[in-house]
Amino acid sequence: MSTAQAPAPALPRSAIVTALVLVVGGLAVIFDSTIMSIALKTLATELQVPVSTIQWVTTAYLLALGVAIPVVGWAQARIGGKRLWMIALTIFLVASIACSLAWDAPSLIAFRVVQGIGGGLMMPLMATLAIQQVPAGVGLGKLMAAVSLPAALGPILGPTIGGVIINSLDWRWLFWVNVPFCLVGLALAWRFIPADAPRGRPALDWVGLVLVSPSLVGILYGLSNVSRDGGFSRVDVWLPLLVGALLLVAFVLSQLRRPSRALVDIGLLRRRSVASSSAVLFLSGASLYGAMLLLPLFFQIVHGTDALAAALLLIPQGVGALLSRTLAGRLTDSIGARTVAIGGFVLMGLATVPFAFANAGTSQWLLMAVLLVRGFGMGAVMIPVMSVGFVGLDRDEVPHASIITRLAQQLGGAFGTAILAVILESATGGATDLAGLAHGFDAAFWWAVGFTVVAIGICFALPAKRAAAPVPARPLQGVAKDAAPAHAAEAADAA
Structure with missing residues (x-):
């Protein structure tokens, strides 16, 4: 039997357009995830707080990002992918403006939490919306070359942009730089992303959410403290990691027991x-x-x-x-x-x-x-x-x-x-x-x-x-899911 594969069919234009539209909004989120790495010292000086306090500008964002990601599947089924994307991008836009207007470190950290929620909803949704526009049998390589662009460039260009802003402009421009991406991304999404209807009114798996949210917070928080003196021997490292790991095991077991209502299909x-x-x-x-x-x-x-x-x-x-x-x-x-x-x-x-x-x-x-x-x-x-x-x-x-x-x-x-x-x-x-x-x-x-x-x-x-x-x-109608x-x-x- 021949094992030769036919050439991969070309991607439809609608899939390419959707991917490019998603990238515009996604760039703001990825840049914002990495742009802070070079600005913490400046923020600590400007807001007159120690670096240990201003570090929460990145830690709080990271934790919020992790907590928001697991609910994306349920939220997309409940309100539709296009609508969820535009809501998440709007949250990120409003939070970016709020961060630029922050009056002290606690307000900035609080607004960064809201930013992280918007970003956490957007990240997995990017790949989902793009892939769901591709007909069966069409190769995904070219599509992923576009969709994964922000993830590849963010860690490299983010610190560069942050360095230029810190050296030439006020620190508040670290957040204003997101606004053009968000506004253009919203306009393009409204015009070009195909609308998808909600799939009924699925119930939220509250058990799964209650388990996975503190689990991710514990793991990410523990890992974020490892760089401090004492490393893994610190109580604020091993204790959150232990609790987070135990909750993660409980979450996995709960999802496997109730696959039809699972928050995430483990x-x-x-x-x-x-x-x-x-x-x-x-x-x-x-x-x-x-x-x-x-x-x-x-x-x-x-x-x-x-x-x-x-x-x-x-x-x-x-x-x-x-x-x-x-x-x-x-x-x-x-x-x-x-x-x-x-x-x-x-x-x-x-x-x-x-x-x-x-x-x-x-x-x-x-x-x-x-x-x-x-x-x-x-x-x-x-x-x-x-x-x-x-x-x-x-x-x-x-x-x-x-x-x-x-x-x-x-x-x-x-x-x-x-x-x-x-x-x-x-x-x-x-x-x-x-x-x-x-x-x-x-x-x-x-x-x-x-x-x-x-x-x-x-x-x-x-x-x-x-x-x-x-x-x-x-989506196919009248066909069993699997x-x-x-x-x-x-x-x-x-x-």
């Missing part, structure tokens, strides 16, 4: 495509966000640059991510996700190794060239891994898969940042000389390489065949 992790994609996204999040902690600090501490210069030195990584997207999308549709993802992680790992040998005398031009290659690999990883997570799923299962994969990446980013912060602190051992500090960064970068090596191993569990859209452009995708799921798992 049973999808039985599918090889969803489970392997989630595992790789966890590790890619750890590698991506963990390295984004190390790289600016490396340039500032070892090479003695200021914050803006360090951010500008990271631009080649963003350029590399842009350059690889079209090629990675095309290859994902033609040769499959597994090969492309492995190739991307290999490039990321190899391009991280030079930083493990770098010191104060290493040429910045050489390091920028290496970052270009690292960015190319990073862009190549995101597309196939995000695409394959939706193989073999029914239309109604897509929102749940989007929630699962997004949470995996979010938790992976928090985990990677926490681990590398502890490694860096332990390896430097209180050193103040450049040689000792460089040695600490060497050890931390080797751990970042280790994340990519583990990810390569897990990539072999990804389906080998190309990732095709698993669902029709419109009947249509059953053979597709089996075929994907067999690959």
Whole structure:
């Protein structure tokens, strides 16, 4: 029997337009998630509070983001995807303006919580709305090249934009910069995103929500404290992590017992495509966000640059991510996700190794060239891994898969940042000389390489065949939920 695959059909224009419209709004959320990393010291000075207090500007946003993500599937079914997207984007817009008008640190932190709720609703919804516009059998690689663009560029361009604003403008412009994205995104969404009717009035799984919300808050809060003195031995690290983990186990058990009313369809992790994609996204999040902690600090501490210069030195990584997207999308549709993802992680790992040998005398031009290659690999990883997570799923299962994969990446980013912060602190051992500090960064970068090596191993569990859209452009009527995708799921798992 022939195993040759026909060329992947072209994406319909409506799907491409929808993806581009979603990207406009999504850029505001992703930039805002990363732009604060370079502004905390300035905010602490301007608002006359210690850094430990202003740190909650990022921590509160992160916690709100994690709490909002699990309810997206229920909210989309209740009010419709287009309406939910516009509501979430409006929340984010209003909160951004409120943040720019904040009069002290507590008010800014409170408005950031509202911002995080809007952003948390938008992130998984981006992939869901785009994929639900693609006819069955059409390759997802090119679509994911567009949809995942904000996630790839945010950690690189966000700190750069933040550095430019902090050096040239008032700190309030950190939030005003979101307004044009939100306004244009709302106008385009109203005009171009196809309307979808609510699917009845599903009841909210309050048991699941009560379990998963404090679970994510505990895990993310605990991981956010790891970088402080004491690391994992701190009570405000291990206790929230323990409670969060126990609640997460209880949440999973509750969802498996009541699949028909589940807040998140955890049973999808039985599918090889969803489970392997989630595992790789966890590790890619750890590698991506963990390295984004190390790289600016490396340039500032070892090479003695200021914050803006360090951010500008990271631009080649963003350029590399842009350059690889079209090629990675095309290859994902033609040769499959597994090969492309492995190739991307290999490039990321190899391009991280030079930083493990770098010191104060290493040429910045050489390091920028290496970052270009690292960015190319990073862009190549995101597309196939995000695409394959939706193989073999029914239309109604897509929102749940989007929630699962997004949470995996979010938790992976928090985990990677926490681990590398502890490694860096332990390896430097209180050193103040450049040689000792460089040695600490060497050890931390080797751990970042280790994340990519583990990810390569897990990539072999990804389906080998190309990732095709698993669902029709419109929901099937009168068909049992699991009947249509059953053979597709089996075929994907067999690959």
